[in-house]
Amino acid sequence: MTKPKKPFSLAQRQAIWAYIFLLVPLTFFLVIRLYPAFDALRLSLLDFRSPLKPAPFIGLDNFKELLEDSVFHKALWNTLLYTLIGVPAQLALGLGIAMLLSSINRAKGFLRAVYFAPYITPIVASAWVWQWLLNKNFGPVNAIMIGLGLPAQPFLQSPDQALFAATALVVWQQLGFQIVIFIAGLEGVPRIYYEAAALDGANPWQRFRFITLPLLNATIVFSIVVATNGFLQLFTQIANLNPTDKGGPLDSTLTVALYIYRQGFDSSRFGYASAITVVLFIIILLFTILQLTVLRKRVDY
Amino acid sequence: MTSTQIAPRATTKRRPRQAAWWLYVVLILGGVITAFPFLWMFLTSLKTYQDVFLPNIIPTQPTFDNYSEVLGKTGFLRWFLNSVGVAVATTISVLIFDSMVAYTLAKLRFPGKEIIFVLILSTIMIPTEMLVIPWYLGALKLGIADSYFAIALPGMITAFGIFLLRGFFESIPDELFDAGRLDGLSEFGLYWRIGLPLVTPALAALAIFNFLGNYNAYLWPLIIIQSQEMRTLPVGIALFSSEAGTQWHLIMTASSLAVIPVLIVFAIFQKQIIEGVVLTGTKG
Numbered sequence: 001m002t003k004p005k006k007p008f009s010l011a012q013r014q015a016i017w018a019y020i021f022l023l024v025p026l027t028f029f030l031v032i033r034l035y036p037a038f039d040a041l042r043l044s045l046l047d048f049r050s051p052l053k054p055a056p057f058i059g060l061d062n063f064k065e066l067l068e069d070s071v072f073h074k075a076l077w078n079t080l081l082y083t084l085i086g087v088p089a090q091l092a093l094g095l096g097i098a099m100l101l102s103s104i105n106r107a108k109g110f111l112r113a114v115y116f117a118p119y120i121t122p123i124v125a126s127a128w129v130w131q132w133l134l135n136k137n138f139g140p141v142n143a144i145m146i147g148l149g150l151p152a153q154p155f156l157q158s159p160d161q162a163l164f165a166a167t168a169l170v171v172w173q174q175l176g177f178q179i180v181i182f183i184a185g186l187e188g189v190p191r192i193y194y195e196a197a198a199l200d201g202a203n204p205w206q207r208f209r210f211i212t213l214p215l216l217n218a219t220i221v222f223s224i225v226v227a228t229n230g231f232l233q234l235f236t237q238i239a240n241l242n243p244t245d246k247g248g249p250l251d252s253t254l255t256v257a258l259y260i261y262r263q264g265f266d267s268s269r270f271g272y273a274s275a276i277t278v279v280l281f282i283i284i285l286l287f288t289i290l291q292l293t294v295l296r297k298r299v300d301y
Numbered sequence: 302m303t304s305t306q307i308a309p310r311a312t313t314k315r316r317p318r319q320a321a322w323w324l325y326v327v328l329i330l331g332g333v334i335t336a337f338p339f340l341w342m343f344l345t346s347l348k349t350y351q352d353v354f355l356p357n358i359i360p361t362q363p364t365f366d367n368y369s370e371v372l373g374k375t376g377f378l379r380w381f382l383n384s385v386g387v388a389v390a391t392t393i394s395v396l397i398f399d400s401m402v403a404y405t406l407a408k409l410r411f412p413g414k415e416i417i418f419v420l421i422l423s424t425i426m427i428p429t430e431m432l433v434i435p436w437y438l439g440a441l442k443l444g445i446a447d448s449y450f451a452i453a454l455p456g457m458i459t460a461f462g463i464f465l466l467r468g469f470f471e472s473i474p475d476e477l478f479d480a481g482r483l484d485g486l487s488e489f490g491l492y493w494r495i496g497l498p499l500v501t502p503a504l505a506a507l508a509i510f511n512f513l514g515n516y517n518a519y520l521w522p523l524i525i526i527q528s529q530e531m532r533t534l535p536v537g538i539a540l541f542s543s544e545a546g547t548q549w550h551l552i553m554t555a556s557s558l559a560v561i562p563v564l565i566v567f568a569i570f571q572k573q574i575i576e577g578v579v580l581t582g583t584k585g
Contacts, residue, residue: 015412015490017408017409018411019411022401022417023400024398025399025401025421025458026420028457029458029460031431032458033424036431036432036439037435043438051438051442097331104328106521107325109572111328111332115331115335117339117567118566120513120574122516122539123561124517124539125342125535125538125560126338128542128552129341129556132341132549132552133341135549138549140337140341143356146518172338177582179580180575184579222561232428233430235519236519239508241538257520263467265437270438272515273434277428280431281427281431
């Protein structure tokens with residue numbers, strides 16, 4: 001405030017306008033975000049099966065059941081696997097392709113657009129295309145495998161392979177976002193650093209390790225956070241890769257988010273499903289805290 | 302000023318040297334792999350049912366009959382319009398409300414600011430999965446399930462957009478607003494005439510991001526929609542494909558119908574869309 005004409009009335013005016021501006025949004029956040037979150041917590045303590053029937057309070061029974069529920073354990077383990085495989089794969093490929101794209105001049109924009117396209121197309125449609133692409137008997141991927149003299153693979157029909165095939169779909173679909181973010185990050189690295197390093201005789205690996213990586217740290221942290229959140233809440237891709245047996249075969253692709261849907265909306269066990277959402281919330285919270293403390297530390301130089 | 306933040310990117314060419322040929326080989330190979338699913342989808346959509354199960358990639362008798370069949374059999378146009386309608390409505394609402402809150406938190410002084418800030422920030426942590434069950438039960442109780450209002454409501458205001466825009470509003474010097482006050486602008490005028498025009502690149506980025514997110518949304522629409530004619534495109538495509546069995550030529554046609562409009566829009570606004578994603582990613 002350099003020249004407040006009427007300081008008191010200005011402060012009052014500002015406060016009045018602030019509350020007018022905030023009235024609708026604040027109500028929205030309280031009613032549509034915060035209240036339902038607490039309501040999920042309440043539901044997790046009930047045996048809630050239908051809005052039309054009484055829902056008895058059962059304390060922590062839903063959580064106790066979760067400890068015994070082997071399908072839930074499977075979903076939890078799968079979600080962790082997706083994250084542990086998918087996030088590094090997405091990051092390495094994203095950074096690698098971004099670095100290659102940054103070092104070419106011709107057709108750069110076009111190639112970037114090609115890599116980015118899967119990111120904006122409807123996930124549901126992409127999942128169906130992948131189902132057909134990876135079809136055991138008629139899919140082109142197996143046709144290529146056979147052409148190369150390799151045996152045809154069941155991919156999505158095999159409990160051993162389906163999770164990896166599903167991860168490949170997510171990586172394919174999210175990669176463009178990572179590439180675009182990394183290209184922007186790489187453009188922020190001053191060229192002079194590389195020139196100085198080249199004069200000092202640093203080899204490409206050293207330039208990558210001691211210039212690119214440290215200066216890209218903020219971008220990498222952001223990428224990890226976005227990718228991790230995506231994998232922890234993985235739902236649409238998995239639900240559409242095996243629509244008749246969501247999360248199958250043999251629950252080998254089942255995620256926590258999909259299990260919530262199955263319990264809540266297929267089996268009408270809203271209380272039990274809510275208990276799973278509470279666990280998912282805690283997992284996401286822990287991951288976020290972990291990422292912010294461990295990864296943020298290395299951002300500042 | 303915020304508007305200059307996108308511009309320099311286009312002019313910085315970091316390596317003017319001739320790039321090695323193998324870079325192009327790797328990148329083009331990767332590009333072919335990335336684009337192949339789309340190509341395969343489109344080629345399958347031109348095949349007849351018998352042709353689908355033959356090993357050839359190119360259709361033997363290309364036909365657009367599948368398109369008229371899918372369009373005739375399903376409420377495809379209705380689903381498409383539903384999706385576009387929901388995406389437009391939520392995006393307009395997000396632009397208005399997110400910018401109002403962001404401006405208030407960045408530029409106005411008032412009691413309770415910190416608490417409100419933390420309250421909105423904390424909602425980012427809550428996963429959608431946790432909210433859909435209470436939303437669903439609430440919508441049933443209010444009798445608004447299966448309505449456009451119920452589909453769109455949860456996306457009307459976003460904490461993400463508020464934090465994105467707040468950063469942009471904060472970078473505007475206070476002097477500009479003081480000058481506006483001296484010129485007799487009201488507090489609303491300051492937001493509308495000075496604040497908003499200076500964050501247009503961020504508003505455009507948020508609009509793109511938000512539109513795509515809502516156009517492609519699946520989980521909540523799947524839960525709240527009951528009738529055939531209320532379906533959004535992703536829900537409609539998924540249910541149609543589930544019912545189509547092994548009629549892959551029709552499933553791929555439905556997928557093509559969902560994907561092609563997006564790819565056309567992307568081809569036209571490619572630069573703006575990618576810059577928008579960069580902006581939301583690096584600032585947000």
